Amino acid sequence: SGYALTQDGTRLLQSLEPVDNSLSSLQRDFQAGSGDVRGVVRLSASEVVAGGLLGPLLPVLQEKSPDVALDIITDPSISGLGPAPRVMNALRDVDIALRLARPTQGDMLVRKLTDVAYGLYASSNYAATLGDGPARNDLSDVKIIGFSEEERPLGPVWWLSRAEKAGQVLMRSSSAATRLAACLNGDAVAALPCFQANNIAGLTRLAGPDLVGSLELWLLTRADMAKLGHVRAVMDFVVQAVEDESARLRGDVSA
Numbered sequence: 001s002g003y004a005l006t007q008d009g010t011r012l013l014q015s016l017e018p019v020d021n022s023l024s025s026l027q028r029d030f031q032a033g034s035g036d037v038r039g040v041v042r043l044s045a046s047e048v049v050a051g052g053l054l055g056p057l058l059p060v061l062q063e064k065s066p067d068v069a070l071d072i073i074t075d076p077s078i079s080g081l082g083p084a085p086r087v088m089n090a091l092r093d094v095d096i097a098l099r100l101a102r103p104t105q106g107d108m109l110v111r112k113l114t115d116v117a118y119g120l121y122a123s124s125n126y127a128a129t130l131g132d133g134p135a136r137n138d139l140s141d142v143k144i145i146g147f148s149e150e151e152r153p154l155g156p157v158w159w160l161s162r163a164e165k166a167g168q169v170l171m172r173s174s175s176a177a178t179r180l181a182a183c184l185n186g187d188a189v190a191a192l193p194c195f196q197a198n199n200i201a202g203l204t205r206l207a208g209p210d211l212v213g214s215l216e217l218w219l220l221t222r223a224d225m226a227k228l229g230h231v232r233a234v235m236d237f238v239v240q241a242v243e244d245e246s247a248r249l250r251g252d253v254s255a
Helices: 007-034 047-064 155-166 176-185 229-244
Strands: 039-046 068-075 096-099 109-123 143-147 168-173 189-193 203-207 214-221
Touching: 039 047, 039 229, 047 068, 047 176, 047 229, 068 229, 096 229, 109 176, 109 229, 143 155, 143 176, 155 189, 155 214, 168 176, 176 189, 214 229
Parallel strands: 039 068, 039 096, 143 168, 143 189
Antiparallel strands: 096 214, 109 189, 109 203, 109 214
């Protein structure tokens, strides 16, 4: 909106937050006591995880918990750090968060689910023009689709930021879908999640996670939220989905 709180407004908001938390806690305690597995669960996740993992497996949740609805808030960045409106609380206004980065602060329950492997990909036509340089960490004279410069330097982001210095960056994007589409339809390489790119016709994997790297997938929630039946149902669904897709998430080309 272009408006920002004054310092007095910020202090007032912070002073009211314990009251808001107390009222929310009363509601959650009431719901937990009912043992009812129904309701809407707000979950924030990166675009990669939401579109590549959760969306396709929604029928599994529908079958096991037909009265539970998911409200997924996505963020284009790979680490998915943006969905929560207030940085002071990573779980503000959401019940569960999935992050492709280890949480460093906050009073919450956290669980590492798996490592999400990344690889270096190119369209099959462009890959045919390249030698074995990319597989040897040599991107000299290679055209590149890069991550946004605002991405945190983790795993594949850190690797590509170093490797791309020898090449030519044609474009950058914070959107995983945009990078994938540009890679598939253009003459440039991109670092993409293996579970998303391995089985796409027209893409060739030039290097795997042993070179490009991986990101840690973490589940975050609060202890009081984990007691609610509908939230627990979604947590169990996410954990099972990761276990079922573990080979793909690790970058296994045969999965």
